[in-house]
Amino acid sequence: MSAASQYREIANVIRAHIRDGTYARGGQLPREDDLAAQLKANRVTVNRALKILVAEGLLRVHRGKGTFVSELPPLPRYAAIRHSQEHRERGGSGGALVTELTELGYTLRSDNTVSPGRPPAHVAEILGVDPEADSVIVRARRMRAIPAEGTREVPIQIATSYIPRTIADGTPIAEMNSGVGGISSRLVDLGHGQQELEERITVRPPTDDEASLLEMVEDQRVYDITHIGWTADDRPVKVTVYIMPTHQWDLRYRYPIDSASAP
Amino acid sequence: MSAASQYREIANVIRAHIRDGTYARGGQLPREDDLAAQLKANRVTVNRALKILVAEGLLRVHRGKGTFVSELPPLPRYAAIRHSQEHRERGGSGGALVTELTELGYTLRSDNTVSPGRPPAHVAEILGVDPEADSVIVRARRMRAIPAEGTREVPIQIATSYIPRTIADGTPIAEMNSGVGGISSRLVDLGHGQQELEERITVRPPTDDEASLLEMVEDQRVYDITHIGWTADDRPVKVTVYIMPTHQWDLRYRYPIDSASAP
DNA sequence: GAGTGGTCTAGACCACAGA
């Protein structure tokens, strides 16, 4: 397990210490000067090693305070779950997430905004609306995990939904509270029920805004998931963009084989 | 678009030059010394900036030769595709991939091995087999994109399938050529037909082996996709692990809503 | 102001590719 270079080797050593509990979850690491002395290396080299672990999501740095081990383990995100007993109740992403976080001693907090606005270019193209006008209702949610004790909360995802105003204007979809069953139920009421869902996933560095909202650094990566709801007659009625730190989530899909490839 | 630090700013400048074609796809960048002179920075700072772009998959470095712009754009990987005309024929991952690569002027090459072996721990757990014995047939494939001209080939994924020997021994599944329809058809023949597929996706740095096989550096990231085939009576019969550079692939899922959450 | 991490520079040396 020897690395090609000293700073990668140092990263391996510290990573091992995190895994075996020498550096406990949520705990603070020694200062870089001390680590450098212990490891007989220059502080710059140690700093470079720590950057690797920060990029992997194992550490977070509070400048001026110190370096800490991340506390919240990766969360499962279930999509396209059919079938079985133990997973059925996790079908709704919200409900499953709350369950998961509760078991870890966290609660879920969500900040919401609803207003007309402009869609991003790729969303406008999917929906067939004007990217230069306030052509959609924008429902933005920023979700955070709040620990039972202490004050350290963890931002976990940003979800932004776009619904064409030709569909949403004057309906509960344009209101903060969309009513029982949420937006999906309202789309059914309005004759725009979704029949199929599509998700397009890429991994990329966060934008400056995303990095700020999710408390990430540029070396980390986000899942950028474009979630599209299609009607029975194959019209896109809603696009939701999920931005999630890759180190904070596992993605799960389960689906019947008759509709799929079997490589 | 100013960055917090000089090396990130330099990375932004070069990234922009790649996007606008100043540095052409497949072309070579100036030497780090020259870039440093042009940008009035130290070579170490430029080197640091280039590392960011390598991590993003935009550049690749041949030590002793120079730094080059990556040539193969991200490929779409379709899974769980039901429905529509334009996508139906892409259902099989192999067929769709070949089509995609052909349009880009590449052909697909695959190296295959088939033999009994030990499954990784997490695969053994899913299949309920002994991780310490040669309890599975291992079918490993390494796939590369070969350009029509030139000799620069691009490794794009490693796929390793594990089938319990209690099912596979003495059948075509344990042979190099599994016959028409492949392993899935043989599983049907044997009464172990798959009814549902599950994929569990994580993003992580490559292991040393993976980095070597996929010609990646440790700062890059792979999708680690554990693909599970379930029978009608909910037994796992086949697990395939896909390892793919995140910068080389987009993932696509499309599935009916009756089996899914609608967040 | 003291403590902590972030970055830049200059010089040096190493590793690998190719003539």
Added chain:
DNA sequence: CTGTGGTCTAGACCACTCG
């Protein structure tokens, strides 16, 4: 042997946090 990138060090200075 030359050209190219990779790394390490030492010293310096900056930025943020907290008392």
